[in-house]
Amino acid sequence: MRDEELSREVNLSEQSDKDHVADIYSKLANIINEDIRKASFDDVKYINLRDVNLPRNVLKRPIMTQTYSVTTHGIFGQLLEHFTSYKQSIGDRKITFYKVPSIVKGEYCLLTEVDLFKIAKIIDATLFKKYPLIKCLYQYIRDITNIMNKLDIPIDWISPNGIKIVQFYRKLKGKSKYRLSHKVAILNEYSDN
Structure with missing residues (x-):
């Protein structure tokens, strides 16, 4: 560019x-x-x-x-x-x-x-x-992300300060809510594709 x-x-x-x-x-x-x-x-x-x-x-x-x-x-x-x-x-x-x-x-x-x-x-x-x-x-980056997501390939990159990042973009399948004494935990469940 x-x-x-x-x-x-x-x-x-x-x-x-x-x-x-x-x-x-x-x-x-x-x-x-x-x-x-x-x-x-x-x-x-x-x-x-x-x-x-x-x-x-x-x-x-x-x-x-x-x-x-x-x-x-x-x-x-x-x-x-x-x-x-x-x-x-x-x-x-x-x-x-x-x-x-x-x-x-x-x-x-x-x-x-x-x-x-x-x-x-x-x-x-x-x-x-x-x-x-x-x-x-x-x-272009969005299109590449969509292709990699469809192929179930993570996006793997290194940040400017050297931290390795591996990111899967998965669709949210559902949420489950659990009450633990006085706190609520919400767990996200993602689909495999």
Whole structure:
């Protein structure tokens, strides 16, 4: 995989002491925030996204975990961890709102779960849209994993610090729950194929 732009953004290309240290998360944060605000103009139901400005620290984990198969729902859950919520009665319904940073310094946007799920979808699409070679590599690794799993061959690799890892990816067949005095143990049972 040769992607000079990406290698510079993750500091893998040759650099001198005078070169600026790149930060892919900040770069993607800018792109994601632009796409979020654009969504407010593309569809009137997302008008609340008009002034959203998510900082790097909120976006780093959802970006980073995409290559670990995080889903849009998983990204949504990661976002919820960062925002204060409160319920407000509107008519006979209680709606949960989340305080999300705004482009106006010191102010917040009030978003619903529908708004935050739209943001999760935007985040989910951005990494692979911006860097299509990462998507190709990611899909290749998933395909190899599926083939090895079907052949019942473990994935065998060595971590950067020298630890040997042998991983079988088996389908969960069922769970059994056992009560042991005051504790509960859950044992997972995996199928052989």
